[in-house]
Amino acid sequence: MSIADQGRQAYLVEAAELLDELEKGLLDLEQTPDDQDLINRIFRAMHTIKGSGSMFGFDEIADFTHEVETVMDQVREGVVALNMELVDILFKSRDLISDMLYDRGQDRPARTKEIIENLKKNVGSNTTAQDSEYNALDEDSDDDNQAGELNTYRVKFKPDKNIFFTGAKPLALLDELFDMGICELKSDVPKDSPLCRIIARTDAIPDISEMNPEMCYTWWDIILTTTEDENAIRDIFMFVEDDCELIVEKLTRSGEIDTEEAHDKLGEILIRRGALTPDDVDEVLRLQKKIGSMLVQSGKVSAQEVASALAEQEIVQKAESRKKATAEVASIRVDSGKLDNLVDLVGELVIAQARLNQIVTEIHSSSLQSLAEEMERLSDSLRDSTLGIRMMPIGATFSKFTRLVRDLSKDLNKEIRLVTKGADTELDKTVIERLNDPLVHLLRNSIDHGIEDPDIRKAAGKNKQGTITLSAAHAGGEVVIEIADDGKGLDSQVIRQKAVERGLIAADSDISDREVQQLIFEPGFSTASKVTGVSGRGVGMDVVKRGIEALRGHIFLESEKDKGTRVSIKLPLTLAIIDGLQIKVGDDNLVIPLSVVEECVELKSDGQAKESKSVINLRGEIVPYVRLGDWFNITSHELNIEQIVIVNVKNQRVGLVVDKVVGQHQTVIKSLGHVYQNVRGLSGATVRGDGSMALILDVPTLVEDVVAEQ
Structure with a gap:
């Protein structure tokens, strides 16, 4: 990949994050339309997407976003009043920018034209009394930052010599910075306007015989007075921060540089210009007496008071240094493919470690035993660290669903609020990525089938606004995700009738309401009376169930008529490596995920014929x-004493009788081939230390089948 392509890829990643931030800001803005900080945040996101888009050749994005940014600027200035119609247009604009970013949709030109026309109509009929003042301001000045408090910043922008190869345009960045203030060289600048002085530093330009025209040798010092904050300045350089040296220092407020600050920085400026050396500055400064000594000599304070103040100053300085060091801890972006490869390598290391342990048991060498234990400790730490890198908070996925609930409830004329809990719960990134579609389908079901129309809810004594709760929490070695609504719940009679019509159950079958409700997971089952854009096509919960089971997870449903429905999903933390309990049945090796194992007990043979299924009394409980x-x-x-592994799935205990319990081992999960993927009771395989294969049991499915046959 060329450097230019890397730059464009970096823009794609950053722009996607900005679009997520933009969507969240718009959702929050609907609830608090007068929040000026939100409006400024949305404006900055638009501004950054536009400026960097132009720099990396995304001209379509830059041109369109400029139109939207102009409107947001007028909202920010109070010229245009924010209304729900304008927010809807901004949502559509955000979606169009996303499609432009990934080159999706052939109707983009038509959508662009429609949105711009709607923006102009909305702005034309939605201006405030400040409109004439705004136009007058535009005539007098190019600045749009006069409303706030002025601050002065010193910016050092020193791009890498190879920055042109990334596709970046440093002068375009300077133009963006320039727009935050007004260059004091302009003749029509009002006296109190924000200022921007840009000084080109050319001392690094080589002789023409040594110059490479594709290299950037110039860097810049900028003194900027503006109403924007430091974050807004840094946002301009967001996409080139890894390809430049960037320093942003706040001088003072209101554009007035105080004497001490100017004195301190004067020496630095002279050093950079080569007029002085650091030793020259230190020599002059040593001629000055320290203020503490002068105060003591003048009799203003005692020596002890000065010593106490100096101690306080030292502590504060150390605390600030520690705080700064913490703040400077950086993060880096890593391609997900590299991360997956690292996990695969760690998996191979775990297998190699198991082989080493196998050899140690055969050789009986104390030194080799010690080495194997040390290697096992290190491989365990490496495994945990690597899997920890892959763990991501599920909140990023949850936040996307707020928009889904907003748009769909609006289309269906329903009032629905989405409540999220446990957003900081971490899950393997692969699981999160593949979990999106099932969760979308479940949420759409809750919105369409679960939550009633406002009038119906009011007549039933409920709040007109329905609530959907999306939560996540850790439960042992699993994560439980729940989607609960306070809607009408499932009607078991309707489901039973549909099931009879489809031949899923007999008309006279005697099954409980809970069992009837589980029929909605059957392929093609739907209770929708008509086909809509949301439901009724017979592609439903069976798809969700298959998607969850493909993640080695399980889905459970509970519903009460007129009260609501709760869908619970249990998922493993990771799809790569687990702790497993290795067992033997005959000559075959099997693995039980340790997260579902409660205990191991013995079963003594009574000499009678062994039944394949039975029960035991486990401390007073029939299992x-x-x-x-x-x-x-x-x-x-044939053994006189058999081992029973007691497993627990959703508070349902079942015993698995085995010949031998070998012990706990790290288990690297390998997928089964297509022929064996749908075998009930098996979820994968692993490679043992001696190179042989062991099958991994799908315990929840096994428990479900065992209980069903009891």
Whole structure:
């Protein structure tokens, strides 16, 4: 990938994050339309997308965003009043920019024209009394920052010599910075306007015989007086921050540089110009007496008082230095493919570690045993660290659904509020990426089927505004995600009738309402009376269930008529490596995920014929058990004492009878081939230390089948 392509890729990533921030800002703005900070944040996001888009050749984005940014500027200045119609247009603008970014949709020109026309109509009929003042301001000055408090900043922008190869245009960045203030060289600048002085530093330009015309040798010092804050200045350089040296220092407020600040910085300026050396400055400064000594000599304060003040100053300086060091901890972007490759390598290391442990048990060498234990400790730490890198908070996914609920509830003329909990719950990035579609489908079901129309809710004594709660929490080695609504719930009679019509159950079948409700997971099952843009096409919960099961997860549904519905999803933290309990059945090795194992107990043979299914009394509780040998048709060894592994899935205990419990091992999960992917009770395979294969049990499915046959 060329440097220019890397620059464009960086823009794609950053612009996507800005669009997410823009969407969240617009959603918040609907709730608090008078929040000036939100309006400024939205404006800055638009401004950054536009400026950097132009710099990296995304002219379509730059041209369109300029139109939207102009309107947001007028909103920011109070010239245009914010209304819901304008917010809707801004949402559509955000979506169009996203499509432009990824080159999606053939109707973009038509959508662009429509949005710009709607913006102009809205602005034309929605100006405030400040309109004439705004126009007068435009005639007098190019500045749009006069309303706020002025601050003066010193900016050092020193691009890397190779910056042109990234596609970046330093002068375009300076133009963006220039627009924040007004260059004092302009003859029509009002005296109290923000100022911007840009000084080109050319001392690094080589002789023409040594010059490479494709290199950037110039850098710039900028003194900027503006109403914008430091973050807005840094946003301009967001996409080139890794390809330049950027220093932004705040001087003073109101454009007035105080004497001490000017004195301190004067020496630095002279040093940079080569007029002085640092030693020259230190020599002159040493001639000055310290203020503490002068105060003591004058009798104004005692020596002890000065010593106390100096101690306080030292502590504050250390605290500030520590705070600054913490703030400077940087993060880097890593391609997800590289991260996946790292996890694969760690998986191979875990397998190699298991082989080493196998050899140690055969050789009986104390020194080798010690080395193996040390290697195991290091591989465990490396595994945890690597998987920790892949863990991401699910809140980023949750935040996207706020827009979905907003748009869909508006289309269906419903009033719905989305409440999210546990946004900081971490989950493997691969799981999060593949979880998006199932969650979207569940939310759409809650909005369309669950939450009633406002009038119906009011007649039923409910709040007109329905609530959908989306939550996430850790539960042992799993994550539980729940989607709950306070809607009308599932009507078991309607589901039963539909199931009979489709031949899923007999008309006289005697099954509970809970079992009837689970029928909605059957392929093609739908209770929608008509086909809409949301539902009724028979592509429903069965797709959701398959998607969850593909993640080695499980989905459960609970519903009460007129009260609401709750869908729970249990997912593993990661799809790569787990802690497993290795067992033997006959000559075959199997692995049970340790997260579902409660304990191991013994089962003594009574000499009678062994049944494949039975129950045991476990400290007063009757627990069903199943012999895995009989269940999977594996020839087990005849043993007087068998081992039972007690597993727990959703508070349902089941015993799995095995020949031998080998012990706990890190398990690297390998997917089964297409032929074996749908085998009930198996979720994958792993490679043991001796190179042989062990199958990983899908315990929740196994428990479900065992309980169903009891």
